[in-house]
Amino acid sequence: MSTYAQKKGFGATVWDYLTTVDHKKIAVLYLIAGGFFFVVGGLEAMFIRIQLAVPNSDFVSAGMYNQILTMHGTTMIFLAAMPLLFGFMNAIMPLQIGARDVAFPFINALGFWLFFFGGVFLNLSWFLGGAPDAGWTSYASLSLASEGHGIDFYLLGLQISGAGTLMGGINFLVTIINMRAPGMTYMRMPLFTWTTFVASALILFAFPPLTVGIFLLMFDRLFGSNFFVTAAGGNTIIWEHLFWIFGHPEVYILVLPAFGIFSEIIPVFSRKRLFGYSSMVFATVLIGFLGFMVWAHHMFTVGLGPIANAIFAVATMAIAVPTGIKIFNWLFTMWGGSIKFTTPMYYAVAFIPSFLMGGVTGVMLASAAADYQYHDTYFVVAHFHYVIVGGVVFAILAGTAFYWPKMFGTMLNETLGKITFWLFFIGFHLTFFIQHFLGLWGMPRRIFTFLEGQGLETGNFVSTVGAFFMAAATVVLVINIIITTVKNEKVGNDPWGDGRTLEWAIPSPPPFYNFKQLPLVRGLDPLWIEKMEGKKGMTPAEPLGDIHMPNASFIPFVISFGLFVAAFGAMYRLDYGWGLPVLIIGLLITFGSMFLRSVKDDHGFHIHKEELIDEDDKGVKA
Amino acid sequence: MENNQTNTGNATVDIAYRRKKNAEEMRHQVITFTLMIFLTIIAFVAVGAGMSGWFTVPFILLLAAVQVVFQLYYFMHMSHKGHEAPALFLYSGLLVGLITVLAFVTIVWW
Amino acid sequence: MHAEEKMTLEKWPASPEKQTLEAKNKFLGFWLFLGGETVLFASLFATYLALKDKVPGPDHALAKDLFEIPLAFLMTMILLTSSLTSVYAMYHMKNFEFKKMQLWLGITVILGFGFLALEIYEFYHYVHHYGHTFTSSAFGSAFYTLVGFHGAHVAFGLAWIITLMVRNAKRGLSLYNAPKFYVASLYWHFIDVVWVFIFSVVYLMGMVG
Numbered sequence: 017m018s019t020y021a022q023k024k025g026f027g028a029t030v031w032d033y034l035t036t037v038d039h040k041k042i043a044v045l046y047l048i049a050g051g052f053f054f055v056v057g058g059l060e061a062m063f064i065r066i067q068l069a070v071p072n073s074d075f076v077s078a079g080m081y082n083q084i085l086t087m088h089g090t091t092m093i094f095l096a097a098m099p100l101l102f103g104f105m106n107a108i109m110p111l112q113i114g115a116r117d118v119a120f121p122f123i124n125a126l127g128f129w130l131f132f133f134g135g136v137f138l139n140l141s142w143f144l145g146g147a148p149d150a151g152w153t154s155y156a157s158l159s160l161a162s163e164g165h166g167i168d169f170y171l172l173g174l175q176i177s178g179a180g181t182l183m184g185g186i187n188f189l190v191t192i193i194n195m196r197a198p199g200m201t202y203m204r205m206p207l208f209t210w211t212t213f214v215a216s217a218l219i220l221f222a223f224p225p226l227t228v229g230i231f232l233l234m235f236d237r238l239f240g241s242n243f244f245v246t247a248a249g250g251n252t253i254i255w256e257h258l259f260w261i262f263g264h265p266e267v268y269i270l271v272l273p274a275f276g277i278f279s280e281i282i283p284v285f286s287r288k289r290l291f292g293y294s295s296m297v298f299a300t301v302l303i304g305f306l307g308f309m310v311w312a313h314h315m316f317t318v319g320l321g322p323i324a325n326a327i328f329a330v331a332t333m334a335i336a337v338p339t340g341i342k343i344f345n346w347l348f349t350m351w352g353g354s355i356k357f358t359t360p361m362y363y364a365v366a367f368i369p370s371f372l373m374g375g376v377t378g379v380m381l382a383s384a385a386a387d388y389q390y391h392d393t394y395f396v397v398a399h400f401h402y403v404i405v406g407g408v409v410f411a412i413l414a415g416t417a418f419y420w421p422k423m424f425g426t427m428l429n430e431t432l433g434k435i436t437f438w439l440f441f442i443g444f445h446l447t448f449f450i451q452h453f454l455g456l457w458g459m460p461r462r463i464f465t466f467l468e469g470q471g472l473e474t475g476n477f478v479s480t481v482g483a484f485f486m487a488a489a490t491v492v493l494v495i496n497i498i499i500t501t502v503k504n505e506k507v508g509n510d511p512w513g514d515g516r517t518l519e520w521a522i523p524s525p526p527p528f529y530n531f532k533q534l535p536l537v538r539g540l541d542p543l544w545i546e547k548m549e550g551k552k553g554m555t556p557a558e559p560l561g562d563i564h565m566p567n568a569s570f571i572p573f574v575i576s577f578g579l580f581v582a583a584f585g586a587m588y589r590l591d592y593g594w595g596l597p598v599l600i601i602g603l604l605i606t607f608g609s610m611f612l613r614s615v616k617d618d619h620g621f622h623i624h625k626e627e628l629i630d631e632d633d634k635g636v637k638a
Numbered sequence: 639m640e641n642n643q644t645n646t647g648n649a650t651v652d653i654a655y656r657r658k659k660n661a662e663e664m665r666h667q668v669i670t671f672t673l674m675i676f677l678t679i680i681a682f683v684a685v686g687a688g689m690s691g692w693f694t695v696p697f698i699l700l701l702a703a704v705q706v707v708f709q710l711y712y713f714m715h716m717s718h719k720g721h722e723a724p725a726l727f728l729y730s731g732l733l734v735g736l737i738t739v740l741a742f743v744t745i746v747w748w
Numbered sequence: 749m750h751a752e753e754k755m756t757l758e759k760w761p762a763s764p765e766k767q768t769l770e771a772k773n774k775f776l777g778f779w780l781f782l783g784g785e786t787v788l789f790a791s792l793f794a795t796y797l798a799l800k801d802k803v804p805g806p807d808h809a810l811a812k813d814l815f816e817i818p819l820a821f822l823m824t825m826i827l828l829t830s831s832l833t834s835v836y837a838m839y840h841m842k843n844f845e846f847k848k849m850q851l852w853l854g855i856t857v858i859l860g861f862g863f864l865a866l867e868i869y870e871f872y873h874y875v876h877h878y879g880h881t882f883t884s885s886a887f888g889s890a891f892y893t894l895v896g897f898h899g900a901h902v903a904f905g906l907a908w909i910i911t912l913m914v915r916n917a918k919r920g921l922s923l924y925n926a927p928k929f930y931v932a933s934l935y936w937h938f939i940d941v942v943w944v945f946i947f948s949v950v951y952l953m954g955m956v957g
């Protein structure tokens with residue numbers, strides 16, 4: 017079953033990826049799918065900005081605008097940002113802890129395919145009668161009133177992809193707890209691993225409330241229940257709570273891994289160990305914990321009363337403390353270091369002030385009384401794009417440049433990378449800085465157009481110009497990727513030259529079993545320690561032996577596909593006679609393949625010692 | 639792969655000893671079960687007797703909590719070692735859950 | 749030694765559910781999943797509590813009209829007992845007594861079906877005697893969703909345990925399937941934990957008013 021080091025045809029490669037359980041290939045799948053949805057969401061953003069470039073515009077209709085807006089937000093959060101981060105987690109985290117594999121390779125694959133089919137399902141709404149149009153928050157009264165099947169696409173699509181995310185989270189948690197290499201104690205784990213850990217724990221606890229909320233709304237829309245129907249005793253605030261009990265931790269699920277990526281990049285290019293490692297870990301955990309206590313800051317204007325508002329306001333502001341600790345630690349890491357300004361480092365340096373601005377407006381919004389002014393204006397739009405784009409998207413772009421050589425064995429072009437950076441950085445601030453003021457000048461969020469003569473023309477026009485800069489940046493990035501892939505100049509283990517952690521101790525890309533011999537970890541930044549002692553690589557912790565690997569499987573794809581089919585049935589059940597049978601067939605496919613999986617033993621296979629020795633002679637090209 | 643054999647020395651002695659320990663543990667389980675049944679009956683009786691809600695509600699919630707501790711620590715072996723991570727995550731889940739319940743009984747209707 | 753190796757009493761370890769790395773992962777992963785399930789059920793409980801007795805008009809049945817002690821008590825006893833029988837099954841698993849384990853699992857399954865049957869009867873009763881349905885009121889929606897989610901967990905647990913019993917009937921215990929049995933029994937206990945809260949919060953507190 018060893019399928020490495022062979023040139024394969026196109027069909028075989030596709031089949032390989034459809035059935036893979038290798039975390040590094042799943043990472044590539046996440047990157048491709050997430051990248052695709054990022055482009056889709058980006059196009060939607062461009063349509064929004066074009067519509068809002070001038071007053072009284074009729075580029076799109078009001079109804080269409082609502083759909084584009086909703087799909088932009090939903091796609092960016094669930095189908096672009098999170099999967100792209102999952103891609104890096106899959107690619108890098110197991111290497112950082114010195115593991116040969118993840119804890120649940122099969123479930124890892126299943127998680128990806130569920131996300132993928134959920135995302136495809138959601139986006140098919142464009143072609144099947146209209147997309148969801150109640151905003152990415154889909155507040156119950158509005159979404160119950162929405163006609164057509166748009167909202168149903170949202171509910172079913174997110175339910176499927178959410179299940180995948182949950183599985184991915186559990187897999188990461190168990191991998192980190194159980195599969196660390198000898199000597200890799202918790203307090204020696206790189207920060208990207210730590211942030212993956214905490215973000216996964218947040219996923220574990222934040223996604224169930226979303227699951228429940230979506231079920232309730234789905235029951236109301238498709239099965240006649242009355243959770244949010246006030247006339248029958250229901251209460252629409254319940255949705256808001258459930259959504260935000262999920263929704264606030266969700267922003268930390270996004271931003272903590274982003275912090276993790278920067279915490280890797282900054283020490284490498286400052287050539288200095290991360291300042292205040294243990295306080296960084298502490299701050300990460302604390303942010304994760306507090307993240308669950310603050311959700312009602314999204315609901316200050318609902319009328320929860322002064323006591324509840326006060327509690328949630330104070331809790332929210334408290335999060336600024338651990339976040340501040342992090343900012344200072346990054347600055348002190350750079351302080352006195354011998355800094356190398358590579359593309360990833362550009363993003364890291366730009367990230368600090370950009371994200372800080374988002375944080376500052378966050379504290380402003382946390383003042384419940386003041387929020388009555390800011391709420392539902394462009395001030396909020398500016399705030400969350402400063403944290404999401406200035407934090408998460410910068411980290412994704414930085415991570416792409418930083419980890420590309422590790423994942424694909426070839427280096428992205430630095431010049432083009434820096435062009436992308438400058439275009440994106442300028443475009444970002446041009447687009448969103450002015451939106452703070454648009455909001456303060458009274459422009460409401462989620463409106464499809466505005467009138468002349470209200471002082472909003474210039475601001476909106478500037479904002480749109482900025483968006484075109486970011487689009488151009490993305491185009492340059494794509495060109496860069498194409499050129500790099502065509503040239504395909506191979507690099508060695510440690511292409512940046514200053515790698516500190518275990519992933520830089522093995523070939524790029526790593527062989528499918530990652531580590532021929534598990535490394536012995538002697539401290540934080542294990543590779544750096546060995547380098548400082550004049551060694552070239554890690555000392556092995558075990559003799560060369562057989563390696564156990566899992567078998568590839570097509571079942572994850574089939575299980576997810578079954579749910580995809582079932583979702584159509586559930587949605588069209590009331591409209592067409594074929595709805596119910598399709599629902600049943602879909603569920604049969606899913607449960608049937610789960611059943612198959614559980615009765616068919618799968619013991620994996622072994623790579624024998626002799627094969628590993630052979631590999632050495634050939635110089636390990638996976 | 640770690641496929642460690644934990645048996646030591648003389649196999650038959652080992653087994654006899656372990657069986658005895660298992661049987662002893664099983665006895666504890668049965669005692670736990672009896673207690674659980676007992677608590678359940680008390681809870682139902684308290685409600686059946688029609689005492690004031692101010693007493694019964696906290697009382698049955700307390701009994702429920704005790705029962706759950708029994709289930710977790712005895713039936714689900716959380717008292718055994720090697721359950722640190724499970725306990726951490728279960729209690730974190732419980733904390734998030736309790737906050738949710740608290741919010742829903744205080745700030746959903748007002 | 750491989751997980752699927754044929755086992756003898758002499759070789760059977762003290763905690764067969766945690767011998768291989770796969771088993772350790774499964775064990776931990778399943779506990780974490782239960783942590784997530786805790787939040788899931790908490791959200792359902794929270795929703796139920798917020799919507800308890802919220803009905804469109806005065807002629808709708810409320811919690812105190814619906815629930816009766818005998819039925820709730822019987823269901824509770826059955827499910828609690830099934831928890832004990834699954835403990836017995838795991839006891840025999842640790843002693844490498846496959847037949848006895850299967851027997852106790854079988855009893856657990858029968859009790860589980862008994863519980864489900866009573867639950868179906870209960871729902872039927874509410875629908876036909878009180879007009880208390882999934883769609884009649886927010887209270888009805890919340891009640892059937894919470895209790896029904898639990899019921900669905902019971903049904904899934906039954907299907908799972910039966911599959912394991914049938915699949916392994918001929919080949920006995922190994923280090924490959926011991927963790928599977930163990931994890932299924934954890935699931936069964938968790939279902940029981942949830943029920944403890946359901947009978948306390950929904951039924952008993954419902955009768956108190």
Ligand code: HEM
Pocket residue numbers: 058061062064065085086088089090092093097150151152153397401404405408409447460461462463483486
């Ligand atoms: C990169 C360029 C981007 C541009 C030009 C852009 C632009 C916009 C605009 C104009 C809105 C509409 C605001 C309103 O009318 O209320 C919006 C909403 C939103 N954006 Fe973006 N955005 C970008 C990237 C992102 C990214 C990367 C994310 C998340 C990862 C994101 C998440 C959201 C969300 C959640 C909303 C709210 C949607 C809703 O109200 O339902 N955006 N964006």
Ligand SMILES: [Cu+2]
Pocket residue numbers: 263264267310311313314
């Ligand atoms: Cu928030």
